[in-house]
Amino acid sequence: MGVLDEAFIQAPEHRPKTHLTNSGDYILSNEIPTIDLSSLQDPHCDKTALAAEIAEACMRWGFFQVINHGLSLDLMRRVEKTVAEFFSLTLEEKRRVKRDEVNPMGYHDGEHTKNVRDWKEIFDFFLQDSTTVPATTEPEDTELRKLTNPWPQNPSDFREVCQEYAREVEKLAFKLLELISISLGLPGDRLTGYFKDQTSFLRFNHYPPCPNPELALGVGRHADAGVITVLAQDSVGGLQVSRRSDGQWFSVKPNPDAFIINIGNCMQVWTNDKYWSAEHRVVVNSSKERFSMPFFLFPSHDTNIEPLKELISEDSPPCYKKYNWGKFFAARNRSDYKKLQTESIQIDRFKAA
């Protein structure tokens, strides 16, 4: 990724106005709420106060950071180390575990968001090895496929450390799911049944320094498709979130010991637009590489996503039509893989008339 190829160049209206400078300065925002989860360590804690904070953050931003989340910081540093080692391998070696049109997991350096190439390379793996997904995007085709993760030989501890980390992030994701359910006035376990055969996956993002950070993005603007995302990042910064009230971009202050939680499209649909799945993007810079690790909590392939019955009424009719998660997932994977004719695949297409 030396010289900036045309494929990376964003349309003028999508170029970052406040990209990082060489000295690493950027506009910080403390507006995205930080929620302290330390009270969860007491098994008898009253979750309603935390749930109220979460409700406020999910309505206003669709984004918040959590601290004192219970994950070992030692484990986080170990996974960061092995991931950095993996990305420092030669391209030839990384491509031995490359993603293809059948299996979307593994290494990939050609991802597109809204048909513009992202300035990054990634490694993805499913939480469940193997994971069942539809074989094709055809709505009538019921054939399924079981996918397994391609693991690199090097670094030698990569698989073990990544899987240990994945199990811990998954636990945190389900604690947050419970708090979100409570925050909606629902039983804590209301949503867990949708994850029996979950299609969740973990992603490692590596954003190398970019010669023209004013023209490209590490990840173009998008909303995450799943239920929630649990993201760890290093101290470099670059994540920006679009504010629900006016669409303005805000930079998230990086904290390598915190997780950033954001609402995905499924949760926005389940809550009938009460909770917001915010667009976000990643700006790059010319001097520092950056790493981040999102965990995408995704339901089972056979889940039909529609507004939850408890949250609709005569005054609040459903804003979305039902759609099948597995088919949506398959279609999204194709659009990430290469340029398509259509701009992007978003939940807007399921908006009720």
Ligand SMILES: O=C(O)CCC(=O)C(=O)O
């Ligand atoms: O790197 C980041 O901070 C965010 C990445 C992201 O939005 C994604 O991978 O969906």
Ligand SMILES: [Fe+2]
């Ligand atoms: Fe994202």
